[in-house]
Amino acid sequence: MESSNNVGSISVTLLGTGTPIPDRDRHGPSQVIEIAHDIVLVDCGPGSLHRLLEAESNVTAISHVLLTHLHSDHVSGLADLLWAGWVGGWWNTPPVLIGPPGTEEFINRLLYAFEEDIRLRTEEGSVTIAGLRPTIHEIEDGWTITHHKWSVRGFRVDHYPVKHAFGYRFEYEKNVVVISGDTCVCENLQIYAQDADILVCEVAWEEGMKRAIETSRGPKRARWERILRYHMSSLEVGKVAANARVKHLVLSHLMLMNGTPADLLSDVRPSFDGKLTVGEDLAKFSTKVQ
Ligand SMILES: [Zn+2]
Ligand SMILES: [Zn+2]
Numbered sequence: 001m002e003s004s005n006n007v008g009s010i011s012v013t014l015l016g017t018g019t020p021i022p023d024r025d026r027h028g029p030s031q032v033i034e035i036a037h038d039i040v041l042v043d044c045g046p047g048s049l050h051r052l053l054e055a056e057s058n059v060t061a062i063s064h065v066l067l068t069h070l071h072s073d074h075v076s077g078l079a080d081l082l083w084a085g086w087v088g089g090w091w092n093t094p095p096v097l098i099g100p101p102g103t104e105e106f107i108n109r110l111l112y113a114f115e116e117d118i119r120l121r122t123e124e125g126s127v128t129i130a131g132l133r134p135t136i137h138e139i140e141d142g143w144t145i146t147h148h149k150w151s152v153r154g155f156r157v158d159h160y161p162v163k164h165a166f167g168y169r170f171e172y173e174k175n176v177v178v179i180s181g182d183t184c185v186c187e188n189l190q191i192y193a194q195d196a197d198i199l200v201c202e203v204a205w206e207e208g209m210k211r212a213i214e215t216s217r218g219p220k221r222a223r224w225e226r227i228l229r230y231h232m233s234s235l236e237v238g239k240v241a242a243n244a245r246v247k248h249l250v251l252s253h254l255m256l257m258n259g260t261p262a263d264l265l266s267d268v269r270p271s272f273d274g275k276l277t278v279g280e281d282l283a284k285f286s287t288k289v290q
Pocket of ligand 2: 029071073074253
């Protein structure tokens, strides 16, 4: 774990480096960005809330939660976070929620699903719905906010058939951190990852994926083919990072497919000679420590 006590830097903590398949060591995709005096959460997969506590993040200082897309492995921890903050009195109003088109509907349905709980707790009189329902902004390609001298820009990535999938580029005093979201190789990622100090990028081990395809039949085979098509292969991610002149490539959302971190490294290293890390849950990186 690396120090983040660098003025003017951005730090990234990986809360979860896993996939939809439960893993004791790798929780669902999520990362905490510490930027100026703010804390921003990008995605909120299963287990994120407890990883936030393990990371000793100042949960009450979370200003924004950014969602890359609405696949369950990126959002299923959101109810845990919202309810913990609400019941625990962490905030008067929850962090602003930024997400793809459909986010508002997702939250409306979530609140509806928990209608009984919300009714019981608000009737007790100690909380109101204002502490639970976040302000929501649904974004489009190029959406940006500036906040306390830092900015973040959302950009569309290619996770087809997911219609709305985004990555995020954070900038603060010439420091740049980019989160790929879920994507295959696409032009927009190449553009927005340009000169990033840190790129956190998803990856699937190509050989493991190919084996899964070759050894399955019918719908299962089609599913593996689709998964490989809309995710980033270990043979491609290094080229993307090299072309974008990324300084530090951090691999996350690891689809290891019975492979190992060493298998990922040996696929990526030939095409990328910058700093390269296979992410682990709770690993922390700073733009000033390269
Ligand atoms: Zn996805
Ligand atoms: Zn995913």
